[in-house]
Amino acid sequence: MNRHHSPVIPHVLIVDDAPDIRSSLCQYLKKQGLHTSSAADAAEARQTLSEAHIDLVILDIMMPGEDGLSLCRWMAANTEIPVILLTAMAADMERIIGLEVGADDYVVKPFNPRELLARARAVMRRHPATAFTAESRCRRFDKWIHNPKDQTIIHHNGSTVKLTSTENRLLGVLLDHPYRVLKRSMLLDRVMRREEKAYDRAIDNQVGRLRKKIEQDPSNPKILVTEWGGGYKLMAEVESTEAP
């Protein structure tokens, strides 16, 4: 479980002739901690592919000029870069899937950017050529920036606090699900190395320890809050960010 991935941030190329989709998608993925480029047509896409190191292509197949499908076929034949296809119509999608163009996944417009991101991650994770790690992402919450690679959190005033590895994992899971109550069993599952029989309340201890580091007043938690009878929840906006 402790795969230490490359610190390289994945670079996504978005190919779509609609400028609004290009920019909004770029913006969203950037905010989520990815690098992005965009191209308005297949020719531009080829250009970018030859110049930059691209880890994933998100490709709208309904484009003027060279068909998106032929670009997709070309990539499948000549590169290792995974492709996610976009199309406006579900009906077309079925036809296209039948064509076996070598795409790794398909999304129908209008899509939820979050879902697209999840699929992008899934595709990249599956793909040996791209080592994408959600674990190495830095995320901002409250007045802190979590740097999971260094096991540190950096306060807005500049001071740095070191986390232990368990605290680091715990914070990572909490940041994955802000505003949601996470049960002890779930946290135990993902955070602790438990030997079959685990003391159910080992997690309480870690929560308390993490509180001492991130809360202004650990006896009055504002960020890592207890839901009585439920579990714990992180009450803070979370935003992916570049390493500081």
Next chain:
Amino acid sequence: MNRHHSPVIPHVLIVDDAPDIRSSLCQYLKKQGLHTSSAADAAEARQTLSEAHIDLVILDIMMPGEDGLSLCRWMAANTEIPVILLTAMAADMERIIGLEVGADDYVVKPFNPRELLARARAVMRRHPATAFTAESRCRRFDKWIHNPKDQTIIHHNGSTVKLTSTENRLLGVLLDHPYRVLKRSMLLDRVMRREEKAYDRAIDNQVGRLRKKIEQDPSNPKILVTEWGGGYKLMAEVESTEAP
């Protein structure tokens, strides 16, 4: 019905190994205004669950690989996320219901998407954990400002009073329906986490406790008023407001 349209559109995860069901169901639910993701097997579902904020899982239990049932059990044990089970055969369904896997509802294929949607909505509405999670807006009433994120109310004179988790939920529901009589059964449903058997008047106690915190004279309630034989109602103008 939900006058403060939740800022969070429910996000449904569909787990089914049949691609046609996945995509058609996704499409239908999307058209009906929900966010959707899909997974082809249990492993993919776990991945999505750890990465995205999922409010409901629709799960086909007849899947290759890890049994859908074990995923369902794991979710019941480790998450608060409600589950609707799908199966192709009505006969199997009875057996499965007997297994007590912790699902919230069951639908037999082939199903009417509209019915599935209705059940999905019912399950989510009924589920306090998912319905409430990310609602963190502050609201002003009488001389108080409710800050659900911090579980506090702040008086106009500046003093802050802490609420317990249950009081916080109760006040949240009351503020959702000002000047309206709320029956005990409704409050029990949304406020208490009731384990099978519930003492009908547990809510009275919570109302009393909340009164001690918000009423000037708790024995003469002006804000949280009893409707004799009916329930309780909040008699105050409610106004959404910025965090103080």
Next chain:
DNA sequence: ATTGTGTGAGACAAATTGCGACAATTGAAT
């Protein structure tokens, strides 16, 4: 007034959690 039902307030027990203490374990340096 009397009766029956619903409600408020306090007491109480059960369940849950915070926190300090400590032992077991790990990891690094010697």
Next chain:
DNA sequence: ATTCAATTGTCGCAATTTGTCTCACACAAT
């Protein structure tokens, strides 16, 4: 291998939160 320090799991106990119960009282209808 040994030592030492840091980390982490386990436990005990006090404090908090919650659900249930009891009893006195309020309300509506005889």
